[in-house]
Amino acid sequence: MVRAALLLVVLLPFLIATAEPAASEVRYYVLPEGTGPHDVAPAPDGKVWYTGQGKGVLGRLDPATGAVEEVPLGEGSAPHGVIIGPDGAAWVTDGGQNAIVRVDPGSFKVRVFPLPKDAPPANLNTAAFDGAGVLWFTGQNGIFGRLDPKEGSVEIFPAPRGRGPYGITARPNGEVWYASLAGNHIARIDSQKRTAEIVEPPTPEQGARRIWSDSKGRLWVSEWNAGQIARYDPADRGWKSWRLPGDSPRAYAVYVDDKDKVWLTDFSANAIVRFDPVTQQFNSFPSDKAGANVRQMDGRTGEVWGGESGTNRLVVIQTVAPA
Amino acid sequence: MPVLAALAAPPAGAELDGARLFAPCRACHSLDPAERGLPGPNLAGLIGRKIAGDADFDYSPVLRKAGDEGLHWDAQRLHGFLADPAEMFPGLWMSMRGLEDAAEREALVHFLADPASR
Numbered sequence: 001m002v003r004a005a006l007l008l009v010v011l012l013p014f015l016i017a018t019a020e021p022a023a024s025e026v027r028y029y030v031l032p033e034g035t036g037p038h039d040v041a042p043a044p045d046g047k048v049w050y051t052g053q054g055k056g057v058l059g060r061l062d063p064a065t066g067a068v069e070e071v072p073l074g075e076g077s078a079p080h081g082v083i084i085g086p087d088g089a090a091w092v093t094d095g096g097q098n099a100i101v102r103v104d105p106g107s108f109k110v111r112v113f114p115l116p117k118d119a120p121p122a123n124l125n126t127a128a129f130d131g132a133g134v135l136w137f138t139g140q141n142g143i144f145g146r147l148d149p150k151e152g153s154v155e156i157f158p159a160p161r162g163r164g165p166y167g168i169t170a171r172p173n174g175e176v177w178y179a180s181l182a183g184n185h186i187a188r189i190d191s192q193k194r195t196a197e198i199v200e201p202p203t204p205e206q207g208a209r210r211i212w213s214d215s216k217g218r219l220w221v222s223e224w225n226a227g228q229i230a231r232y233d234p235a236d237r238g239w240k241s242w243r244l245p246g247d248s249p250r251a252y253a254v255y256v257d258d259k260d261k262v263w264l265t266d267f268s269a270n271a272i273v274r275f276d277p278v279t280q281q282f283n284s285f286p287s288d289k290a291g292a293n294v295r296q297m298d299g300r301t302g303e304v305w306g307g308e309s310g311t312n313r314l315v316v317i318q319t320v321a322p323a
Numbered sequence: 324m325p326v327l328a329a330l331a332a333p334p335a336g337a338e339l340d341g342a343r344l345f346a347p348c349r350a351c352h353s354l355d356p357a358e359r360g361l362p363g364p365n366l367a368g369l370i371g372r373k374i375a376g377d378a379d380f381d382y383s384p385v386l387r388k389a390g391d392e393g394l395h396w397d398a399q400r401l402h403g404f405l406a407d408p409a410e411m412f413p414g415l416w417m418s419m420r421g422l423e424d425a426a427e428r429e430a431l432v433h434f435l436a437d438p439a440s441r
Contacts, residue, residue: 036409038418053420054409078420095347096420123347140350163350181362182350205360224362248381250416267383267416291385291414310414 026285029061029314031068037307037314039081039126039296041090043105049090050307050314051079058082058092058103061314071108073101081126081296086133087149093124093137100127100137100147100154113147113154122156125166126210126296130191131174138165138178144189144196160187160198167210167254171217171234179208179221186211186221186232201230202239210296214256222254222264229254229264229275244273245282253306255297257319263304265294272297272306272317285317341434344427351417354441363417369396370436383416401432 031037036054043049048061056077057070073079078096085091085102092101098121100113115122122139129135135147142163145156159165164183170176176189178196184205187196201208207225214220221230223241227249230241244251250267257263262275271286272294287294293310302320307313345354351363359365364380375382375390382390389412394400404411405428407421422428434440 036418036420053418056420121343121347123350141347142350207362250381293414293416293418295418309418310409 024285025318027063027316027318028288028308028311029063029066029316031059031061031312031314032070033312035059035312036309037312038079038309040298040305040307040314041082041084042298042300042303042305043084043090044088044300045105048305048314048316049082049084049103051082051092053078053080053309056096058090058101060090063316069108071103071110073097073103073110074099074112077101080124081137083127083129085129085135085149091127091129091135093127095122095124098122098124100124100135102149113152115145115154115156119143119156126168128168128170128176130170130176130189132191134191136168136176136178136189136191138168140164140166140181144168144178146191146194155194157194157196159183160196161185166208167212167222169211169213169219171213171219172215173217175217175234177211177213177219179211181207181209181224184208184225186219188234199232199237201232201241203228203230203241206230209252210254212254212256212262214260214262215258216260220254220256220262222251224250224252227251227266227268229262231277242275242280242282245269245284253294253297255299255304257299257304258301263297263299265297265306267293272304272315287311287315289313340427340430341432341437341440344422344431345434345440354435366435368438370398370401372396383412383414385412385414398432398436401435402428405431 034054035052038051038053041049050059060069076096079092079094081093090103094101098115102111123141125138127137143156147154161183164180166181168178185198187198203226206223208221209224210222219232228241228243253265255263264273271284274283289311291310292308294306297306304317352366356367364377373390374394375386
């Protein structure tokens with residue numbers, strides 16, 4: 001079943017003056033009441049998928065019209081992450097159903113891949129495809145797992161040090177890494193051995209929450225407790241970190257755009273923050289409403305998207321003027 | 324069954340259900356008072372405690388404000404919170420879908436209120 005609604009597009013464009021880059025336009029899209037958008041995934045066709053954790057749906061916004069389509073994912077669904085797979089479908093980590101869910105972009109057909117029957121609730125978090133087309137995912141209660149779409153079976157593995165696996169990313173070479181929030185580390189998944197090898201950040205108890213690879217395979221990590229953005233280069237095993245502006249920053253989301261600029265969210269500042277690794281400068285894009293709580297970001301050329309879970313809106317920052 | 328009555332006389336299976344319902348929460352919360360440093364506040368002794376009452380934890384502004392206003396956790400408030408956390412405290416940093424089933428909320432409240440729960 002698909003529910004469609006033409007929503008009030010929002011269109012509250014704001015020109016945010018920043019020191020650099022010149023000016024970026026910010027737009028907001030109001031979602032149906034109770035959606036509670038968590039993660040977003042901009043699709044190649046211009047639409048934007050988002051998880052509606054508050055009501056157990058996957059949504060798709062057409063930014064051109066403001067129309068929203070909702071796909072109910074199943075009984076008890078509480079979706080957290082969504083990504084676009086190599087097959088063009090939306091792949092969802094659904095903590096409520098303790099399952100990975102695929103939604104076909106054409107038919108909206110929902111296929112549920114439950115975790116093994118004897119698996120306890122994993123608190124599924126996020127997913128990424130490796131270079132071989134296998135989906136790897138995290139469960140905050142102390143697991144990581146894999147789903148080979150060709151086979152359809154789901155396997156889970158105990159994470160080293162137990163609870164904590166949160167954000168996950170694939171490097172350009174196809175290698176998958178995840179961040180452990182409660183475990184205060186990042187880890188590389190060995191896809192053959194199906195084990196995870198811990199790499200310790202230099203900042204103790206930093207709260208590594210999300211992780212994203214840049215175009216060179218360097219890993220950018222949002223450190224919630226430390227209020228830092230950290231960079232790990234697997235090539236030389238070197239770390240570097242930068243504290244976000246403000247008295248008590250809380251770094252939640254991290255996303256690296258196609259220009260290798262780093263985008264973060266800071267819950268304390270109620271803002272999306274851009275970090276330029278070249279100049280090492282931060283630029284802030286505060287929300288126009290209190291308690292925005294953007295928990296994840298993703299983008300495509302010229303656009304950075306996030307879900308304002310606290311205001312029930314999607315937000316886009318346009319970094320390049322449309323052609 | 325009213326929430327407070329549920330505390331006095333747990334529904335059948337409440338202990339089991341409460342533990343099961345709490346399982347996903349364990350990624351961030353502990354009921355062991357000695358366990359610190361998790362992404363969420365320690366929940367030992369939650370009932371009767373001031374909101375945002377774990378001195379070791381950096382809470383959302385909305386919870387700090389509630390605590391500053393003198394609000395406390397009791398069974399009824401917790402029951403309502405679990406139905407829709409973000410509705411009770413807009414802008415809450417914690418993210419979870421509320422429990423729609425009142426019996427599940429009762430079981431979880433009972434589990435959290437029981438000092439023996441770990």
